[in-house]
Amino acid sequence: MKKGYRHIMIIISMLMLFPAFSSAQPYTEYELKAAYLFNFGKFVSWPEKAFQKSDNKFVIGIYGKNPFGTILHETVQNKTLQNRSVKIIICETPEDAKLCHILFISQVNGIQASELMSAIKGLPILTVGDQIDEFCQQGGIVNFTPQNYKNRFEINNISAQMVNLVISSKLLALAKIISEDEIKF
């Protein structure tokens, strides 16, 4: 009940403040998304062993088409996440994706997606979908929502918990949470 009330409050306040927010927006969509992607790293904790394979680096992977160009590189430049330097990789195969801590998935078809998902199944990887339909319902963890949505992104916390990722409640508070009923896998 309390949770539901909180959702309504979020929706109402969003409705009230959204126009002001968007009009004051000087950034492009992918500049924003790059920042979001980076900042997700601040509000999620990974199990310690997840950094053993990656030479103790924080790896953000882009799977599928890279919509950022150099924006993402610029965003993370000279920055750290989880006290580790950040490395951007472009993943060609699902196998490449296994090294990532955050995996940005953009413009992939259903087959590619399920291939990828089964490849990284059980690994502590924060999967972020770039406005992929039913991404969270299919087992993805974070999914950007279309621009006029009330929330910028949605989160499937159950999937996160299954791979030992702990998402900060602060981040959860900003997201649309996919409920258990909506999960389809």
Added chain:
Amino acid sequence: MRLSFKNISIRYKLLLIIIFITTIALLASFVFTLYFEKKNYLERVKNNMTSLAGIIAENNTAALIFNDTAASNMILNTLNHDRNILQVVLFDARYNVFSSYRSDTTVDVDKKMVMNLRPGEAVISGQDLNIQVNVSDEETTGEVIGHLFIKRSLEDFDVFIERFMFFSAIILLILLAFTILIAGLLQKIITSPIVRLSQLTNTITKTRNYKTSLPYHAGDETGKLVNGFNEMLRTIDVQNEELVAAREVAISNARVKDEFLANMSNEIRTPLNVIVGLSNILIDTDLNDEQKKYLKNIKAASDNVLLIINDILDYSKISSGKIEFERSEFPVIEVANEVIESHRSKAIEKNLEIKLFTGPGIPGTVIGDRLKLYQILYNLVSNSFKFTNQGYIHIFIELEKETTLVYNLVFRVRDTGIGIPYEKQNLVFESFRQASVDTGRKYGGTGLGLAISRQLVEMQGGRITMESRPGQGTTFIFNLMYNKAVAEEIKVKHAELPVIEFEKLSKTKLLIFEDNQLNIMVIQALLKKAGLFNVHFTSKEEEAREYLVNKTFDIVLMDTDMENADLLKLTKFIREELSGVKRNTPVIAFSGELTHEEQQNYISSGINDFIQKPFNPAEMFSKLIKYVSNK
């Protein structure tokens, strides 16, 4: 009595003091409590605000990072349950307002003020508390990504104060009531002995009974006070008893002294009467000149002794308050003349003029005590004679004032004697005092005459004063008030009356009942001189009765102080058991000086008149003539 702290009872003093102390203590404790509460409150509020600001800042990191104003607003809005929080503003790193919550929307944010606040430090400004905390990035680098400002009202403490005051007042009242109750019960411990002491003091003051004490034993000051008081009572009681005993002894001593004086005087007077009486008789017998001279000296000496004894008797009577004043009609001028006459021979002897001067309006008779006036004048004149060797002694009588009922007469006795020095003048009226120690040796006298005169004047409501200058004589002045006689007629009685009527007396039959041989001798001599020979003497009651039954007497004379017989019994016999004219035989008693009451007693027992001892021939004969001619 004015109502002040000093005058109220100790009970209330104690109560007031206790109430005062309780109130002060409670107020002090309230003030301290309030002070520490305030300190505590501010600290608590500061801590609360610091941690609250920290929590809010922490919770806003995501919102700031993801630029989600709505979410931030919502987080800030969670503070709306705390009405004391006036304003919450979240700034970004550059102090642009990111989100805000205002419970009072009219208050605008003073950015400068916020920027000046040191992060994490709560600052009180007026009735508000301001705090600013930095919002740090999630990363351990701790990059400042925003600033959170909270303004909290401190008015809730005022509410607390109001409530505190209210309850404090109630507590104060309850405690005071309780204190008064307890103090009211406990003050008795202190006041009860004091109250009892005060009550006992009152009782003692009223009853004058010192034979009491307060049973209270304690080692404190009150106990000591009570002990001291009891000790004091015992001392007073012992002293009282001693004083009472001493007083009784003194009174009885004084009485014994008076009795002794009176007895001695009487004892001396009786033989003196004989000396005087027989001298009087002896002087008329056939004596040669030398014998006559000796006899005169004997008579003068015994007269003097008699005077002195009379003075002493009078004085003891006056000092014991036994003196009484008669109220009968008498001629004032005649009394003065009698005094002059009694001093005539002395005046001739000393070659002094003695004379009476009377002012206008002097009444013929007044009502009062004749004898006392005689005594006063006699004493003053005698006194003047003592101290005057040449010149005169004058008596003046003047009417000072006359009202419808009373004459106020002024008497003066003026002499040309040695006078009295001014500083001694107020001493001469005192008993046993004379102007100089050797006065008594030089001039004689007991020193009682003036004292008696003063007492007699003052006891009759008059005043006696004196004017004197050494070498120029003395004037004694006194005034007396006399009632007016009802019928004012001048009765001039001639002093030599008895001589003329001796013939009338010669046939009088007398029965004289007397057991004192000396008295019998004097009476016999006096009667013989007057030519009375029909006289029967008896000293036995039985014999007296026989005489009375068998013979008829014109007058019966009896002594009041017989050793073996009672004149009252015989008087009763005459009045009740004799018959006819005998029953009315006049009875005259020979008596000492009698009080008015004693006289009345005798008169009601049937005695007609009295002849005073020592026997004055003139008095005796005039009394006898009175009852003979009444027949």
